[in-house]
Amino acid sequence: MPAWLLFTLFLPAATAAADDLAHLNDEFAARATLGDWNLFHQRFGWPDKIKHLDIGATTDGALNLQPHHSAWVRDLNAPFLFREVSGDFDVRARVRVRGAERAIAGGTWSLGGLFARVPNGLTAETWQPRRENWHFITTGVGHVAGEQMTETKATLNSYSSLKLRPFPSGWVELRLVRVGMALVALARPDGESAWRVRDRWYRMENSRQMQVGLVAYTTSDEVAPAPEDPQRINRSVDTQAATDMMLEVDWIRFRRPALQVSGDWYGQVSGNPLAEVNLSERELLGLLGD
Structure with missing residues (x-):
């Protein structure tokens, strides 16, 4: 038996009774719950790049979020609704x-x-470059118009690295799991029972706090390419540029991961099984559970 697997077998599994994240869930059945979410632009003093936002009005029983021309990449920001989470999580x-x-x-x-961002303590007034650290998994259209993809992206000190992979359109489940210094992004189309691993990351992340929630962004063909200036782009909103994108969210649910490992730094670097380079997808899914 591999040493890393033996290491995990003797750690307590998360149980429903011990799950303290359930209060963060939202089935988007009532418009009033919108007030329970943090809006990134409101919280940190940025201009509002949300073109439209409602619960139940546009899409029955769902949140509907439509962004203006915007992007989450490098130092740029876009619409983001989040909850504050401490420690490990499994959000779907x-x-x-x-x-x-x-x-x-x-x-x-x-x-x-789904988006998980490390708080950096900055506001629009105190903003500094190269301070963005986050991970996400999204679905929609990437570089090629009309082609449905998942995009996974990791950003370290505002340097973004991404992957685009073909994926079915329509309703899908997205999942983002943090176990210590490891994060895993998964997806599955409606009607499928098996999760597809879309990305996995391992990084030294000292912050137990993360902002976890929903992100949406789009570009408009009416906006001409120009040098990327985050000071200018983040502080302005183009409300006239035509966009055609909406994110619908039927529900979002939080829980602690089934896998639990030692929380101290040495336990992470010597025993976090999700960091094993030879870990197969089957083994990974077995550790994460359904």
């Missing part, structure tokens, strides 16, 4: 990204999904 959401009149979002870089 049933989502759909589409256009107003078609199943695929318009334009390019029109994606939405």
Whole structure:
């Protein structure tokens, strides 16, 4: 038996009774719950890049989030609704990204999904470059118009590294799991029981606090390419540029991961099984559970 597997067998598994994150869940059945969410722009003093936001009005029984021209990449920011989570988490959401009149979002870089960001203590007033650290998994249209993808992206000190992979359109479940210094992104289309691993990361992350929630961003063909200036871009909103993208969220649910490992730094670097380079996808899914 591998030493890392033996290490995990003697750690307590998370139980429903011990799960302290259930109060963060939202089935989006009542409009009033929108007030329970932190809006990134309100919390930190940025301009509002949300084109439309409601619960139940546009899409029955779901949150509907439509962004203006925007992006989460490098030092740029976009619409983000979050809860504050301390420690490990397993967050899932049933989502759909589409256009107003078609199943695929318009334009390019029109994606939405799950986002986990490390707080950096900065506001619009105190902003500094190269301080963004986050991970996400989204679905929608990437670089090629009309092609549905998942995008996974990791950003370390505002340097973004991403992956685009083909994925079915329509309703999908997205999942983001943090176990210590490891994070795993998964997805599965409606009607499928098996999770598909879309990405996995391992990094030295000292902060137990993360902002976890829902992100949406899109680009408009009417905005001409220009040098990327986050000071200018983050502080302005183009409300006239045409966009055709909406993120619908049926529900979002939080819980502690089934896998628990030692929380101290040495336990992480010497025994976190999700960091094993030879860990197969089957073994990974077995450790994470359904």
